[in-house]
Amino acid sequence: MEKKFKPNIVGFLCNWCSYAGADLAGSSKTQVDPSLSVIRVMCSSRVNSNLILSSLLWGADGVLVAGCHPGDCHYEQGNYYARRRFALLKKITKILNLEPDRIQLSWISASEGKRYAEIVNQFARDITKKGPNPLTRNSQT
Amino acid sequence: MAKAVKIKKKTEEGLHDFLKSLLDKEIIKGVFILKKMDKTGAVSYSLITDPEEFKKAVPLYPYMPVNAGKALANFTLLGKAEQPIAAILRPCEIRAFVELVKRTQGDFENFLIISLTCGGVLTLKTISEPDQDKLISQYWESVKKAEVFEHTREACQFCEHFLPLNADITVAAVGKKDLDEECLLFLNTPKGEKFAQEASGSSVSEEIETEKVQQLKKKREELKEKYVQQTETGETGMKSLVNVFAPCLGCHGCSHVCPICYCTLCEFDSKTLQYNADGLSSDLKRKGGLKVPSGNLLFHLGRMTHMAVSCISCGMCSDVCPVNIPVATVFSKAGKSLQKVFDYFPGKDAEEPVPGGTYKEEEFAEIGEQ
Structure with missing residues (x-):
């Protein structure tokens, strides 16, 4: 029997909203796809594009960045900067045709445990469908 | 007049x-x-x-x-x-x-x-x-x-x-x-x-x-159209990107001469993004073959996210490249598209902030909602 592909997904979750949201999902016993490896960061704007790119080149099949909804940032403006930075990176992956769907930014608040589970499960399904990330398996990079 | x-x-x-x-x-x-x-x-x-x-x-x-x-x-x-x-x-x-x-x-x-x-x-x-x-x-x-x-x-x-x-x-x-x-x-x-x-x-x-x-x-x-087409990054995606940068020696000359790359210590010259022994072996397991030194593509992509939006297309990078990679053409092309996203023309006005250093509350509404 052929081995079923299980993706490696890296999730950068902001400490104040999305990580707490993930916590809520766990404590309310919601099913969350286990392919997501969570890295807690203090703010979504902490995630610079090199972190996302190096994840993609070093073994991740997808990268999810999650932070507070616009206007709700613990540091007031962090997620606005994160959004700009993400728009830039997304555009670059589009220009170079590097499968832009493998990266995603989502707003998840501390009370949205259910939304967290839905987003993670959906993203994991999408990435599984896309299959292994060619970028991470290329021996010429 | x-x-x-x-x-x-x-x-x-x-x-x-x-x-x-x-x-x-x-x-x-x-x-x-x-x-x-x-x-x-x-x-x-x-x-x-x-x-x-x-x-x-x-x-x-x-x-x-x-x-x-x-x-x-x-x-x-x-x-x-x-x-x-x-x-x-x-x-x-x-x-x-x-x-x-x-x-x-x-x-x-x-x-x-x-x-x-x-x-x-x-x-x-x-x-x-x-x-x-x-x-x-x-x-x-x-x-x-x-x-x-x-x-x-x-x-x-x-x-x-x-x-x-x-x-x-x-x-x-x-x-x-x-x-x-x-x-x-x-x-x-x-x-x-x-x-x-x-x-x-x-x-x-x-x-x-x-x-x-x-x-x-x-x-x-x-x-411009002709040269951009020659770099081919548009159609075939990753493979062509790997091909364009395949001859790269990793000398980082392009970033050293780039006027926009002003950082005293570039993240790519530091140890931050270098492999340790663990990383190398897990990489090898996944790829079955390891380019040494590796990380050239990460360097170019990372540099692109850092400076391409401000790329003024002077061509220094291509000129110093010892293996004739058309760095300037690739970056200029990427830069143009990024500049369109942020409605930005590099070098126009010293008072205008850099796209990464500012934000608007109402923009890119489609990002983050999925």
Whole structure:
């Protein structure tokens, strides 16, 4: 029997909203796809594009960045900067045709445990469908 | 029509004499300009205060040994120039300087910026060619006819922003047939007009964007399409990207000469993004073959996210690349698309913030909602 592909997904979750949201999902016993490896960061704007790119080149099949909804940032403006930075990176992956769907930014608040589970499960399904990330398996990079 | 001064001399000589008279009368205390070195063909940017030393200056010599924007920022990193200095820069070098000033790496004050309608610069490799003089005269002939000269940098061949922004004085060059008979200086600012009073010429009113200039713009736009197509990153995605950067030695020369890459310690030169032994073995397990040293693609992609939005397309990166990767073409293309996203033109205005350093509350609404 052929081995079923299980993706490696890296999730950068902001400490104040999305990580707490993930916590809520766990404590309310919601099913969350286990392919997501969570890295807690203090703010979504902490995630610079090199972190996302190096994840993609070093073994991740997808990268999810999650932070507070616009206007709700613990540091007031962090997620606005994160959004700009993400728009830039997304555009670059589009220009170079590097499968832009493998990266995603989502707003998840501390009370949205259910939304967290839905987003993670959906993203994991999408990435599984896309299959292994060619970028991470290329021996010429 | 724009205000201008006409000097009845060869263009380069007229400009040279004008600067020398400014220096002699101590209206300016120094000139930042290209100077010939003792070795044939070699030039370097120099800050000159001694009129005797100034004799070796070659203001319009078609080479860019370093992006002068970066060099000027060296002087003004800690504060403005204390005395008035004239600086002769190419349009992309001014744009680079503006981008650096934005990043608090330089100061615009006390500079008289002189630029030209730019026909491009020759690649640095041609410096060591035996018939360099012939090449330079051929270059000037093609500038007179507003043609694209084949030995100029690729980035110059497709540069459509060769009319300078933020220059006090613009020297007419592209498409000017009588380059050897007269020197035409356009005075773009009151500051330029003030200094130009010292030029021994007659005031005239001329058009800066002549028909010839527009012709060259069109030719270069066509070339751009051609060169971008050659890099092929569009169609086949990752594979073609890997192919474009396959010869990369990882020398990081492109980032060291890039005027926008101003970081004292580049993240890619530090240990942060280098593999440790664990990383290497897990990588090997996944790939079945490991390129050593690895990380070249990460370097180029990472650098792109850092600076491409401010890329002023000077072509330094391609010119220094030892293995002839068309870095400038790839980055210029990426830069153009990014600049469209943020409605940004690098080097236009020193007051305008860098896209990564600002935000609007209402923008990119589609991001984050899925």
